Amino acid sequence: SFTEPALKTVFADDFRIGAAVNPWTIQSQEQLLAYHFNSITAENEMKFESLHPQEGIYSFGKADELAAFARKHGLAMRGHTLVWHNQTSDWLFTGDAGAPASKELLLVRLKSHIDTVVGRYKNDIYAWDVVNEVIADEGAELLRPSKWLDIAGPDFIAKAFEYAHEADPNALLFYNDYNESNPLKCDKIYTLLKSLLAQGVPVHGIGLQAHWNLYDPALDDIRAAIEKYASLGLQLQLTELDMSLFRFEDKRTDLKSPPSELLELQAERYDVIFRLLKEYREVISSVTFWGAADDYTWLDDFPVRGRKNWPFLFDAQYHPKPAFNRIVVRN
Numbered sequence: 014s015f016t017e018p019a020l021k022t023v024f025a026d027d028f029r030i031g032a033a034v035n036p037w038t039i040q041s042q043e044q045l046l047a048y049h050f051n052s053i054t055a056e057n058e059m060k061f062e063s064l065h066p067q068e069g070i071y072s073f074g075k076a077d078e079l080a081a082f083a084r085k086h087g088l089a090m091r092g093h094t095l096v097w098h099n100q101t102s103d104w105l106f107t108g109d110a111g112a113p114a115s116k117e118l119l120l121v122r123l124k125s126h127i128d129t130v131v132g133r134y135k136n137d138i139y140a141w142d143v144v145n146e147v148i149a150d151e152g153a154e155l156l157r158p159s160k161w162l163d164i165a166g167p168d169f170i171a172k173a174f175e176y177a178h179e180a181d182p183n184a185l186l187f188y189n190d191y192n193e194s195n196p197l198k199c200d201k202i203y204t205l206l207k208s209l210l211a212q213g214v215p216v217h218g219i220g221l222q223a224h225w226n227l228y229d230p231a232l233d234d235i236r237a238a239i240e241k242y243a244s245l246g247l248q249l250q251l252t253e254l255d256m257s258l259f260r261f262e263d264k265r266t267d268l269k270s271p272p273s274e275l276l277e278l279q280a281e282r283y284d285v286i287f288r289l290l291k292e293y294r295e296v297i298s299s300v301t302f303w304g305a306a307d308d309y310t311w312l313d314d315f316p317v318r319g320r321k322n323w324p325f326l327f328d329a330q331y332h333p334k335p336a337f338n339r340i341v342v343r344n
């Protein structure tokens with residue numbers, strides 16, 4: 014049983030509070046999720062390779078289990094993700110005799126996937142990450158090289174949003190990306206979204222993955238990114254928030270428990286970030302963590318094998334950490 018204030022109640026007037034889940038965490042974390050959160054996202058189970066392993070063959074079991082969990086606890090659900098260069102079945106890009114698929118074949122297959130998946134969950138999922146991470150991190154080019162881009166050219170982006178909108182006209186359709194507060198990448202994301210909107214493509218929001226750490230991005234960069242995206246008239250959601258205790262490139266793997274001085278830094282950082290998010294509550298409609306508690310995070314071993322991490326507001330025993338206590342104080 015929980016005695017602390019519920020996150021979803023503390024932020025009820027600001028934005029939804031979500032967590033990424035999987036078939037294991039909906040069991041171990043069920044009470045924590047039901048008490049503190051009012052939105053969930055499938056961490057992996059709604060990715061292309063998970064749902065559609067072979068052409069015409071779908072495997073909905075685990076995704077259905079997570080959708081049922083959302084219904085059981087009255088949670089909103091975000092769909093993640095329809096178009097991505099990772100965790101996507103190879104067959105999708107393969108035509109006859111192992112040659113690359115044609116642009117037409119790839120788009121027909123994409124439309125079929127979206128019709129089937131978005132149609133299936135139209136009563137469960139209110140928002141989709143339609144396209145994930147197509148902006149190039151480095152260099153002058155706007156779009157990241159990928160099989161999508163090689164085969165279909167840039168059209169696949171607009172097509173994905175159009176197919177999703179046809180499949181569920183009520184769903185909110187998001188473009189989702191990481192390093193979204195980096196000024197150069199923010200400019201590129203803005204350019205893409207501005208172009209899509211100018212073409213009348215049905216994009217409703219931008220997902221800021223918000224895979225942050227104790228040291229970056231700078232608060233000013235986050236504020237500037239929020240302002241820039243909001244200037245497009247889009248709604249914003251933080252979609253994969255976690256606060257790594259290490260810089261991305263920090264290779265140390267010696268820590269087996271979180272040092273108290275880093276937990277204090279994390280509390281300070283979460284506090285100033287949630288103050289900033291509340292300031293932009295008019296344009297931010299949801300803040301989803303990419304997990305819920307430190308007993309499980311994708312950051313264990315990523316990007317550094319053997320590096321344990323403690324990125325959330327709750328520890329491995331689901332007890333509030335200093336960061337939780339800081340952000341729930343009313344002010």
Ligand SMILES: Oc1ccccc1CN[C@@H]1C=C[C@@H](O)[C@H](O)[C@H]1O
Binds near residue numbers: 057145222224253311
């Ligand atoms: O932070 C990153 C650094 C490099 C590449 C991708 C990312 C983030 N990529 C995210 C992370 C985990 C996956 O489960 C999500 O589907 C993906 O959107």
